Amino acid sequence: MTETKTSENRPTETRNGVIGRPIDRIDAPLKVRGDATYAYENALDGTAYGYILGAAVAKGRIAEIDTDEAEGAPAVLLVMTHRNAPAQPDFGPAVTPTVREVFTRARPVLNSERVRYYDEPVALVVAETFEAARAAAGLIRVRYDEEPGLYDLPARVADAYAPKRTNAGFETDSVVGDFESAFAAAPVKIDATYRTPFEHHNPMEPHATLAAWSGNELTIHTSAQTLANFRAGVASTLRIPPERVRIVSPFIGGGFGSKLIAHADTILAALAAQVLQRPVKIALTRQQMFANAGHRAEMIQQVRLGADTDGRLNGIAHDVWSATSSFEEYCEQTAVFARSLYAAPNRLTRHRLVPLDINRGEWMRSPGEAPGMLAFECAMDELAERLGLDPIELRIRNEPTRDPERGVPFSTRNLVACMEDGARRFGWERRNPTPGRTREGRKLIGHGMAAAIRPNYIGAATARVAIDRDGRVTARLDMTDIGTGSYTILTQIAAEGLGVPISSVKVELGDSRFPRTAGSGGSWGAASAGSALHNACNALKERILEAARSSEASPLRGANATEASFADSEVRVGQRSASLADLIRRIAPDGFEAEGSVAAGAATESYKAYSQHSYGAHFAEVAVDCDTGEIRMRRMLAVMGAGRILNVKTARSQIIGGMTWGIGAALMEQTVLDPRHGHFVNHDLAEYHVPINGDVPEMEVVFLEEHDDKANPFGAKGLGELGVCGAGAAVANAIYNATGVRVREFPITLDKVLPALPVIAI
Amino acid sequence: MQSFTYERAASAEQAAAAVADRPDAKFISGGTNLLDLMKLEIERPAHLVDVSRLPLNRIEETAEGGLRIGAQVRNSDLAADQRVRSRYPMLSQALLAGASGQIRNKASTSGNLLQRTRCPYFYDRNMPCNKREPGAGCAAFQGFNRMHAVLGASEACIAVHPSDMAVAMSGLDARIETISPGGETRTIPIGDFHRLPGAMPHVETVLGHGEMIAAVTLPLPPPGRQVYRKVRDRASYAFALVSVAAIVEKSGDRVQSARIAMGGVAAKPWRATEAERMLAGAAASNGAFTDAAEAALDGAIGHGGNDFKIPLAKRTMRHTLAAAVESA
Numbered sequence A: 001m002t003e004t005k006t007s008e009n010r011p012t013e014t015r016n017g018v019i020g021r022p023i024d025r026i027d028a029p030l031k032v033r034g035d036a037t038y039a040y041e042n043a044l045d046g047t048a049y050g051y052i053l054g055a056a057v058a059k060g061r062i063a064e065i066d067t068d069e070a071e072g073a074p075a076v077l078l079v080m081t082h083r084n085a086p087a088q089p090d091f092g093p094a095v096t097p098t099v100r101e102v103f104t105r106a107r108p109v110l111n112s113e114r115v116r117y118y119d120e121p122v123a124l125v126v127a128e129t130f131e132a133a134r135a136a137a138g139l140i141r142v143r144y145d146e147e148p149g150l151y152d153l154p155a156r157v158a159d160a161y162a163p164k165r166t167n168a169g170f171e172t173d174s175v176v177g178d179f180e181s182a183f184a185a186a187p188v189k190i191d192a193t194y195r196t197p198f199e200h201h202n203p204m205e206p207h208a209t210l211a212a213w214s215g216n217e218l219t220i221h222t223s224a225q226t227l228a229n230f231r232a233g234v235a236s237t238l239r240i241p242p243e244r245v246r247i248v249s250p251f252i253g254g255g256f257g258s259k260l261i262a263h264a265d266t267i268l269a270a271l272a273a274q275v276l277q278r279p280v281k282i283a284l285t286r287q288q289m290f291a292n293a294g295h296r297a298e299m300i301q302q303v304r305l306g307a308d309t310d311g312r313l314n315g316i317a318h319d320v321w322s323a324t325s326s327f328e329e330y331c332e333q334t335a336v337f338a339r340s341l342y343a344a345p346n347r348l349t350r351h352r353l354v355p356l357d358i359n360r361g362e363w364m365r366s367p368g369e370a371p372g373m374l375a376f377e378c379a380m381d382e383l384a385e386r387l388g389l390d391p392i393e394l395r396i397r398n399e400p401t402r403d404p405e406r407g408v409p410f411s412t413r414n415l416v417a418c419m420e421d422g423a424r425r426f427g428w429e430r431r432n433p434t435p436g437r438t439r440e441g442r443k444l445i446g447h448g449m450a451a452a453i454r455p456n457y458i459g460a461a462t463a464r465v466a467i468d469r470d471g472r473v474t475a476r477l478d479m480t481d482i483g484t485g486s487y488t489i490l491t492q493i494a495a496e497g498l499g500v501p502i503s504s505v506k507v508e509l510g511d512s513r514f515p516r517t518a519g520s521g522g523s524w525g526a527a528s529a530g531s532a533l534h535n536a537c538n539a540l541k542e543r544i545l546e547a548a549r550s551s552e553a554s555p556l557r558g559a560n561a562t563e564a565s566f567a568d569s570e571v572r573v574g575q576r577s578a579s580l581a582d583l584i585r586r587i588a589p590d591g592f593e594a595e596g597s598v599a600a601g602a603a604t605e606s607y608k609a610y611s612q613h614s615y616g617a618h619f620a621e622v623a624v625d626c627d628t629g630e631i632r633m634r635r636m637l638a639v640m641g642a643g644r645i646l647n648v649k650t651a652r653s654q655i656i657g658g659m660t661w662g663i664g665a666a667l668m669e670q671t672v673l674d675p676r677h678g679h680f681v682n683h684d685l686a687e688y689h690v691p692i693n694g695d696v697p698e699m700e701v702v703f704l705e706e707h708d709d710k711a712n713p714f715g716a717k718g719l720g721e722l723g724v725c726g727a728g729a730a731v732a733n734a735i736y737n738a739t740g741v742r743v744r745e746f747p748i749t750l751d752k753v754l755p756a757l758p759v760i761a762i
Numbered sequence B: 001m002q003s004f005t006y007e008r009a010a011s012a013e014q015a016a017a018a019v020a021d022r023p024d025a026k027f028i029s030g031g032t033n034l035l036d037l038m039k040l041e042i043e044r045p046a047h048l049v050d051v052s053r054l055p056l057n058r059i060e061e062t063a064e065g066g067l068r069i070g071a072q073v074r075n076s077d078l079a080a081d082q083r084v085r086s087r088y089p090m091l092s093q094a095l096l097a098g099a100s101g102q103i104r105n106k107a108s109t110s111g112n113l114l115q116r117t118r119c120p121y122f123y124d125r126n127m128p129c130n131k132r133e134p135g136a137g138c139a140a141f142q143g144f145n146r147m148h149a150v151l152g153a154s155e156a157c158i159a160v161h162p163s164d165m166a167v168a169m170s171g172l173d174a175r176i177e178t179i180s181p182g183g184e185t186r187t188i189p190i191g192d193f194h195r196l197p198g199a200m201p202h203v204e205t206v207l208g209h210g211e212m213i214a215a216v217t218l219p220l221p222p223p224g225r226q227v228y229r230k231v232r233d234r235a236s237y238a239f240a241l242v243s244v245a246a247i248v249e250k251s252g253d254r255v256q257s258a259r260i261a262m263g264g265v266a267a268k269p270w271r272a273t274e275a276e277r278m279l280a281g282a283a284a285s286n287g288a289f290t291d292a293a294e295a296a297l298d299g300a301i302g303h304g305g306n307d308f309k310i311p312l313a314k315r316t317m318r319h320t321l322a323a324a325v326e327s328a
């Protein structure tokens, strides 16, 4: 693994060498000891326990709901249904007026007799114990007037509509040149349609909340990725000012995008706690998470590529038809990456939606790129084969010099370097380009690659940093650590910035009372919160210096050299220096505090002037069993160009996690929506498969040395989700190379390759 | 989950009597299947009789040269037993191919035999399921039935029995010893133990209410090499799409005798008797194995989502037979 080093003298940095170091996760000891308290583990005196009963039908209305028996059951405190739930605002329109309101809108629960999706909450039982609540929930009798619903995407493509925008506010369509004519005239063409299934985030920790009121102030211990939005959503649903809601979420057992907004556990815990005047705790069950905590929608994706015989693309088109909810639109930005990836004069990307009677989709593990690149990067592989060209060479021939649709330059773009470096390390030249030819015993071996691209998002963020008389530093921000390493890299940024050891820094996250950040999502966390903290450290240093130069008690009084530095727990001004702790004790016995901020990326000049993305190249080797069709990974490699790496260890963990999701998407992840009943059939972890240890091969991750000075002060870019972008396509392309079977319907389970496998004599 | 009363049985007879006394009572052993089903209210026993602490946790030699496995022997212990590993290797392989280390540490021999199907509609109380609610209909028949049966199913139910252990035991001609409330015992050949669904998929075995499994006996290991091959959707921790347990005895270039059981294809471990008959005395060849596999799946019926299991089972069987003779 190459380590990115802080080598050059950059004006905005000190050179203490803490950033980039592969230090262990700061929170790891707490987690392995079981001392990190997760939402449902919080204990408050007098806590009551809730259990949610979900609808037995996917569409209709509640004709009758009989709660008598449940209310009379032992230890039951409250049975809440739409008849007695506190008033909440109506759900509102399917599309919010602004992108931001997607995160902050009211999402009422138990608000109507309408059932909009299977397992939608129809009742909440609160009791003295969890067991009593669950038992009583089983005693509620509901009669539904069921209505026929729509659950079949492929059958309803003709009814698709064009949304006003995609998720994250991208244009629904993009058109450059005249794709149709270029495609018609292209000497070499690929027109391939892929299908990607419903998928579920399935974090280990379920969605869980402990809500407690004190007067008219509400405290919510929960598992949330972005606290400010979460708080706004809770406040608008409860119709109270956000200032009266406090969200506490210091540890999160995974989110993957499913914990950006409040779900039924939070809203119902808050409502029940209000009615009962007691703290109330609710968790979604694993089964309930499938209907009630978001999903990635099923999609049909058509990719058309037209090229000349040299492999230069004349036209690129990526059309996406996705399922969406009938009552709340979610349009994953599946084709958006294709606007920046390869050069071609004629281009077309379009997103279309088919409303179904299901719950809304939510942001899942690299929204857009994850399903989009799964299809598109396979189509590139198909084109390479059609042209008789190496897949890497095809991509190099279509490497753009500027962003192909925006026309602006790239901030940094090391895609070609990633592919070339990866090819060398992986031994790509030994791959047999003819599929189905490499056999080891009764196994077919294949190699595949794919490119990775992921936009660099920066969200507005503020951080506060304080130093006390002992030189101890405390940083506070409402950022979260969803298992990604936020605690660790923020500690490194503060230690680097103030020139103190890591052990002197304490980072406190996950409390909405702390300064607001964009939280964790879209891989923007490290760069956004990190930049804010970096700026806060700079502001703090200025305050310290100012006082050091002027204060009577200061050993540096009168030092007027302009050059000052903070390193090794010392402050140096010109030739004079003083211990940081000693200095603070003398000049400010109460310590100092300062704040720093960054603006949202989209608002900055550099964001407008440059196309900012992280890039990478994925390589995969698979073995396919000729007798059974079982597909197993043998090795994977990712080479990434993602700006400066803040901590090589946590960064690597992020990437291998993403690659693992790539394996999942390629080989096994799929939730089946029953087209008759509208429910997700395989709604538990025994039937919804994610890769387990045995499925994950040796993985190598390499970070190219890169510093993106357009991105932010320390040159880092979003990284977390880059690992999944294209990873699944590399696996799929390897399967094709192994077997000669091109499966365009994901996941590639053994039944889809088996019919084409040779029956080798024994 | 509904509340229930719980007692710990002091003896096998008492346990059997305690369950027989109440129609709503059930045995509980490791609980890895029953508790999951109770949480979802698919099983709603009002009384549990815990048999996990009964002294039925030994593996003993039998006079005929086999092993008698107490009903409470844990799956992990059974798989690790030296005698099982050397004399019944495919049983050990099958156990280790099932579930996860944690579950195997809890799961008992009796509970494994009696674990219920993983049909996802059976697991969702809002879906019609004849097994859960006789007469309600079968949601899987025209639904998502990728995991379902291709042999011995009925229109009433196409669920499979999910056990790996039972498939190996079937190939080994295991016998199940039970004890009834009055103290009387009986021995049931494993082939007669599970029932095919017919019109009554909710009746899954020949056990009477209150009849308790005390042990499983394995006869003298048959000659020949044993192989258990499980085909699944991921490398571990997944139920079998298809599995094959095979014991092939070879003499020279010919098959002397063969025993073959299949998992993942029916509501019970499926003995491929016709294939066994064809192989006895046949050449140990690609052709003979292919023909045997064809015969084993004769009459198999797919239901859409699980059509692939028929060719998959054939290919897996052919290959497993070959693997068994390779070093026999």
Ligand SMILES: Cc1cc2nc3c(=O)[nH]c(=O)nc-3n(C[C@H](O)[C@H](O)[C@H](O)COP(=O)(O)OP(=O)(O)OC[C@H]3O[C@@H](n4cnc5c(N)ncnc54)[C@H](O)[C@@H]3O)c2cc1C
Binding pocket: A686, B026, B027, B028, B029, B030, B031, B032, B033, B034, B035, B036, B051, B071, B075, B097, B098, B099, B100, B103, B106, B107, B108, B109, B110, B111, B112, B113, B114, B115, B162, B163, B164, B165, B211, B212, B213, B214, B237, B238, B239, B240
């Ligand atoms: C996630 C998961 C994955 C799994 N994967 C696999 C797999 O790949 N392959 C596989 O084979 N299995 C698998 N299993 C199933 C596992 O093997 C069973 O749950 C286990 O064997 C059941 O044993 P137990 O002792 O816990 O039974 P329990 O849950 O205690 O009991 C099961 C049933 O047996 C009855 N019973 C128990 N003991 C007796 C007795 N002595 N006499 C009469 N009745 C009795 C009980 O009343 C109950 O009806 C998996 C389970 C889980 C949860």
Ligand code: SF4
Binding pocket: B117, B119, B120, B121, B122, B128, B129, B130, B131, B132, B137, B138, B139, B140, B141, B156, B157, B158, B159, B201
């Ligand atoms: S296959 Fe059997 S268990 Fe599954 S739904 Fe049908 S009847 Fe129920």
